[in-house]
Amino acid sequence: MRHFIARLEPVIWALFGGGFFVGCLLMPAFILTVFIAAPLGWLPADALSYERAHALATNPIGRLVLLALIVLPFWNGANHLRHFVIDLRGIRSDGIVAPACYGAALVVTGIAVLAVGKL
Amino acid sequence: MGRPADPLAMSPSRPGRTRTAPPVMPAEFPAQGRYRSYMLFGACCVFFLLSSLLVLRVVDALATGPDAWDELLRQFRHPLYLAYNVAALAGFVFTARRFLFQLFAKSQPPRIGPFPRPPLAVFPPVLGAAWLAATALLFCILWGAFP
Numbered sequence: 256m257r258h259f260i261a262r263l264e265p266v267i268w269a270l271f272g273g274g275f276f277v278g279c280l281l282m283p284a285f286i287l288t289v290f291i292a293a294p295l296g297w298l299p300a301d302a303l304s305y306e307r308a309h310a311l312a313t314n315p316i317g318r319l320v321l322l323a324l325i326v327l328p329f330w331n332g333a334n335h336l337r338h339f340v341i342d343l344r345g346i347r348s349d350g351i352v353a354p355a356c357y358g359a360a361l362v363v364t365g366i367a368v369l370a371v372g373k374l
Numbered sequence: 375m376g377r378p379a380d381p382l383a384m385s386p387s388r389p390g391r392t393r394t395a396p397p398v399m400p401a402e403f404p405a406q407g408r409y410r411s412y413m414l415f416g417a418c419c420v421f422f423l424l425s426s427l428l429v430l431r432v433v434d435a436l437a438t439g440p441d442a443w444d445e446l447l448r449q450f451r452h453p454l455y456l457a458y459n460v461a462a463l464a465g466f467v468f469t470a471r472r473f474l475f476q477l478f479a480k481s482q483p484p485r486i487g488p489f490p491r492p493p494l495a496v497f498p499p500v501l502g503a504a505w506l507a508a509t510a511l512l513f514c515i516l517w518g519a520f521p
Contacts, residue, residue, distance in 0.1 A: 274422060275469070275473050278422055278466055278469060278470075279466065279469060279470035279473055279474055279505065280470075280504065280505055280508040280509070281508060281509075281512055282425060282466045283463060283466045283467055283470065283509055284508075284509045284510075284512040284513040284516065285429070285512060285516070286425065286459055286462055286463045286466065287463060287513065288512075288513060288516035288517060289432060289516060290425075290428065290450055290455070290459040290462075291456065291459050291460065291463070292517075293447055293450070294447050294448075294450035294451040294455075294456070295451065295456075298516075298517060298518065299517070299518045301518070302516065302517055302518030303447075303516065303518075305436075305439075305440040305443040305444070306440075307518070308436060308443065309436050309443075311515070311516075312433065312436050321429065321432075321433055324426065324429045325426045325427075325429045325430050325433070326426070328422040328423075328425065328426040329422065329423060329426040329427075331419070331422050332419040332420070332421075332422030332423035332426070333419075333423070335416060335418075335419035335422065336419045336420075336423065338416070339413075339416035339417065339419060342404070342413075342416065343404065363426070363427070363430070366430065367430055367433070370430060370433045370434055370437060371433055373437045374433060374436060374437050
């Protein structure tokens with residue numbers, strides 16, 4: 256398993272870098288509007304009504320943005336968590352942590368593709 | 375000096391000809407000096423994991439229908455959700471500041487494809503402008519500024 260993961264490192268680090276960009280460039284505005292302003296009613300009345308939110312999400316660019324907002328930050332978090340645990344607990348923990356992190360990221364990727372495709 | 379370091383993580387893969395002292399973790403690790411910022415940066419991975427799952431919930435609610443969407447927005451009004459999202463927003467801004475303005479330029483190779491790397495001083499203003507533009511554009515779209 257260690258050798259298999261080592262061979263995947265270039266792909267994982269590419270997803271890690273992509274996750275940083277998506278997380279840094281898109282996530283703050285998304286959190287501020289969808290997770291904070293919309294529930295508190297700070298947005299104009301129909302800015303994120305179901306009809307408008309659904310129309311934005313089902314647009315091809317909207318689907319791509321939503322997929323990127325789920326998949327890339329999750330891969331980033333999984334890779335970062337793996338190395339955070341190695342820093343704290345040593346390389347011996349990696350035999351369990353790496354497959355768990357990347358396995359979870361694979362599962363979330365599959366679910367995200369299905370969910371965005373179902374929209 | 376701090377506690378002994380993990381020898382598997384820090385020793386060379388095979389013994390060299392030069393004798394070396396056993397590896398030892400720095401005294402400031404993990405919560406003092408420059409390691410505090412490094413560990414905070416690492417801990418922000420929790421926000422990346424959880425917030426992407428929240429976006430997945432948004433997609434699921436939109437796919438389910440108007441009632442599920444209204445119910446999700448009602449759930450997001452809970453103080454625990456709001457507290458988490460304010461903390462996550464701070465975490466993402468902290469990560470963006472460190473990644474875009476400190477780490478990214480230093481991690482670039484001397485040549486990017488066929489082109490030489492731009493001067494290091496060019497990266498922060500360009501990335502800062504991209505950050506502001508992307509944030510403002512998404513903010514305006516979601517705020518309803520564009521029909």
